[in-house]
Amino acid sequence: MDFNQKFAIGIDIGGTNTAFGIVDSTGNIVFRNRLSTRDYITIDSFISAIEESVKPYIELTGIDHLTGIGIGAPNGNLQTGVIEYAPNLPWEDNLPMGNLFSKKFNKPCRITNDANAAAIGEMTYGAAKGLKDFMVITLGTGVGSGIISNGNLLDGFDGYAGELGHTIVIPEGRKHWGTNVCGCLEAYASATGIVITANEFLNCNESTPSLLQSYAPNNITAQLIFECACKGDKIAIEIFQYTGKILGVALANFALFSSPEAIIFFGGLTKAKDFWMNTAKEYMDKNLPPNFRNKTKLIVSNLDEADAAILGAASLVMMK
Amino acid sequence: MDFNQKFAIGIDIGGTNTAFGIVDSTGNIVFRNRLSTRDYITIDSFISAIEESVKPYIELTGIDHLTGIGIGAPNGNLQTGVIEYAPNLPWEDNLPMGNLFSKKFNKPCRITNDANAAAIGEMTYGAAKGLKDFMVITLGTGVGSGIISNGNLLDGFDGYAGELGHTIVIPEGRKHWGTNVCGCLEAYASATGIVITANEFLNCNESTPSLLQSYAPNNITAQLIFECACKGDKIAIEIFQYTGKILGVALANFALFSSPEAIIFFGGLTKAKDFWMNTAKEYMDKNLPPNFRNKTKLIVSNLDEADAAILGAASLVMMK
Numbered sequence: 001m002d003f004n005q006k007f008a009i010g011i012d013i014g015g016t017n018t019a020f021g022i023v024d025s026t027g028n029i030v031f032r033n034r035l036s037t038r039d040y041i042t043i044d045s046f047i048s049a050i051e052e053s054v055k056p057y058i059e060l061t062g063i064d065h066l067t068g069i070g071i072g073a074p075n076g077n078l079q080t081g082v083i084e085y086a087p088n089l090p091w092e093d094n095l096p097m098g099n100l101f102s103k104k105f106n107k108p109c110r111i112t113n114d115a116n117a118a119a120i121g122e123m124t125y126g127a128a129k130g131l132k133d134f135m136v137i138t139l140g141t142g143v144g145s146g147i148i149s150n151g152n153l154l155d156g157f158d159g160y161a162g163e164l165g166h167t168i169v170i171p172e173g174r175k176h177w178g179t180n181v182c183g184c185l186e187a188y189a190s191a192t193g194i195v196i197t198a199n200e201f202l203n204c205n206e207s208t209p210s211l212l213q214s215y216a217p218n219n220i221t222a223q224l225i226f227e228c229a230c231k232g233d234k235i236a237i238e239i240f241q242y243t244g245k246i247l248g249v250a251l252a253n254f255a256l257f258s259s260p261e262a263i264i265f266f267g268g269l270t271k272a273k274d275f276w277m278n279t280a281k282e283y284m285d286k287n288l289p290p291n292f293r294n295k296t297k298l299i300v301s302n303l304d305e306a307d308a309a310i311l312g313a314a315s316l317v318m319m320k
Numbered sequence: 321m322d323f324n325q326k327f328a329i330g331i332d333i334g335g336t337n338t339a340f341g342i343v344d345s346t347g348n349i350v351f352r353n354r355l356s357t358r359d360y361i362t363i364d365s366f367i368s369a370i371e372e373s374v375k376p377y378i379e380l381t382g383i384d385h386l387t388g389i390g391i392g393a394p395n396g397n398l399q400t401g402v403i404e405y406a407p408n409l410p411w412e413d414n415l416p417m418g419n420l421f422s423k424k425f426n427k428p429c430r431i432t433n434d435a436n437a438a439a440i441g442e443m444t445y446g447a448a449k450g451l452k453d454f455m456v457i458t459l460g461t462g463v464g465s466g467i468i469s470n471g472n473l474l475d476g477f478d479g480y481a482g483e484l485g486h487t488i489v490i491p492e493g494r495k496h497w498g499t500n501v502c503g504c505l506e507a508y509a510s511a512t513g514i515v516i517t518a519n520e521f522l523n524c525n526e527s528t529p530s531l532l533q534s535y536a537p538n539n540i541t542a543q544l545i546f547e548c549a550c551k552g553d554k555i556a557i558e559i560f561q562y563t564g565k566i567l568g569v570a571l572a573n574f575a576l577f578s579s580p581e582a583i584i585f586f587g588g589l590t591k592a593k594d595f596w597m598n599t600a601k602e603y604m605d606k607n608l609p610p611n612f613r614n615k616t617k618l619i620v621s622n623l624d625e626a627d628a629a630i631l632g633a634a635s636l637v638m639m640k
Contacts, residue, residue, distance in 0.1 A: 133481075149469055155579070156580065157452065158581075159579075161453075161578045162577070163579075167573040168572060169488075169491065170491060179610065181609060256482075256486050257467070257484065257577050258476050259476025259477060260477060261477035288486070289486050289498075292480070292486075
């Protein structure tokens with residue numbers, strides 16, 4: 001541990017768990033911890049718990065070496081530092097999270113949503129080192145995105161740009177469980193969406209044998225479908241291919257928007273990439289004009305998933 | 321005419337006509353002219369013709385007051401100054417248009433595509449004055465777009481960002497006449513697309529009386545459909561409403577991408593805005609998550625169409 005280095009605190013706030021750590025300027029997480037978000041009824045108790053945890057390390061390295069606190073959180077707004085609306089967090093809406101952390105540590109605090117933090121993390125420490133125009137697509141429970149344009153986070157006039165999981169791929173298609181909008185990417189290409197696809201496929205293909213048929217609909221998970229696909233299960237493989245087709249159309253649209261050098265995938269579904277990525281690439285090219293085909297690279301993040309969120313959050317203040 | 325002012329040459333190169341003019345720093349076109357693009361077999365003769373035309377005015381104002389030349393042209397690349405591929409222009413591909421003009425006038429030359437030039441023109445002289453995050457959608461023979469993010473043109477890693485007319489709105493939908501891709505916005509929301517819609521509607525609704533039925537399919541134009549809609553023709557009005565629905569889905573996707581403060585419409589179809597704009601707004605909101613609804617303003621450009629292309633091109637160098 002080099003005590004002359006600058007450090008940042010990176011915090012990844014999720015509805016269930018909050019992971020945080022101290023990151024040095026070369027991207028090593030020198031200390032890490034996690035707590036259960038829902039255990040903290042007040043935001044003050046939550047912030048104090050994090051402060052208590054990192055305190056010994058900050059005292060060791062010296063507060064002068066702390067550049068600031070970076071936070072990735074659902075609906076975190078980089079422009080205002082506020083979490084305006086967060087149905088999955090135990091605290092009130094319009095929470096000035098950035099200010100509260102900044103006051104507690106007497107250091108700058110920057111906050112954004114988790115996918116934007118991942119994009120900045122990839123640029124600082126990951127697959128996007130040296131790239132100025134790229135985007136990160138997170139394929140997890142939901143579908144998130146962070147867009148980097150000319151080296152800067154694309155955040156729009158109000159801090160909310162880059163919600164590509166909610167773009168429409170099939171007009172009047174499957175209804176999204178949260179927004180009630182029909183046919184958005186997240187309704188198909190998230191872990192939640194894939195499970196819905198699985199149940200639809202199983203209902204329509206009762207005569208085709210599948211390992212998935214021995215599970216109750218409620219017990220089917222994206223992980224289980226992946227395991228069945230690995231065993232060669234035809235229906236499980238088709239579920240991922242169907243997902244890849246829909247994702248491919250969306251990727252074509254994303255490429256036409258910002259002409260990124262690369263699209264970097266991140267999150268749980270990247271484990272199953274062998275089952276959907278070629279199809280996604282094929283349908284992406286099929287839906288692009290000739291001069292856009294074979295241009296944008298599709299890459300899977302090489303950052304450890306548990307670390308990436310902390311690194312991404314820390315890089316919000318490390319970049320400055 | 322103020323001889324102490326800075327001036328720029330703005331050139332709008334189209335497949336049929338090239339319009340150009342001298343623009344002062346307050347956005348007045350103090351001289352304008354046009355020539356027939358196809359009359360010039362060599363690019364040198366084309367550039368010389370423009371130089372001859374503007375020469376007397378440059379001599380009057382003094383070459384020192386000329387800031388440069390801005391060009392809007394199909395597939396013009398801001399990063400390279402090259403027109404890489406221009407099937408509608410009489411000259412060879414990979415034409416270093418920027419360099420050629422720059423050498424002729426011994427002044428900087430910047431080139432981009434017409435929709436990007438329109439976006440910069442709107443920011444400099446039009447409805448987007450003071451806005452930093454917005455986009456221009458041109459609804460003409462085709463559908464073009466120019467995206468401004470944080471005050472800068474979004475041009476991607478290779479200069480080709482913002483081709484929103486080619487984004488997919490109906491997967492596996494209508495085949496585009498140029499790219500052969502199915503279901504892109506331009507196949508529906510351009511003047512060309514609307515004429516196709518009209519012929520489809522007339523074939524499917526033979527029993528519904530329409531003024532359009534008295535024309536041969538080849539004689540139906542977007543202008544004619546507009547005129548029939550103004551006379552209260554039910555089918556003509558339905559054609560624009562159908563177009564508005566599809567455009568609305570696309571606008572929702574654009575808003576989710578860059579969260580623009582405004583989307584500014586430009587081009588021939590804006591004349592018919594009373595027939596499609598409310599529907600577009602309704603379907604845009606219907607396809608957006610709640611926190612994105614009623615946020616992005618939909619505005620029709622107030623720049624004179626003939627002038628806007630020249631102003632937009634000139635502002636490429638006037639901004640610098």
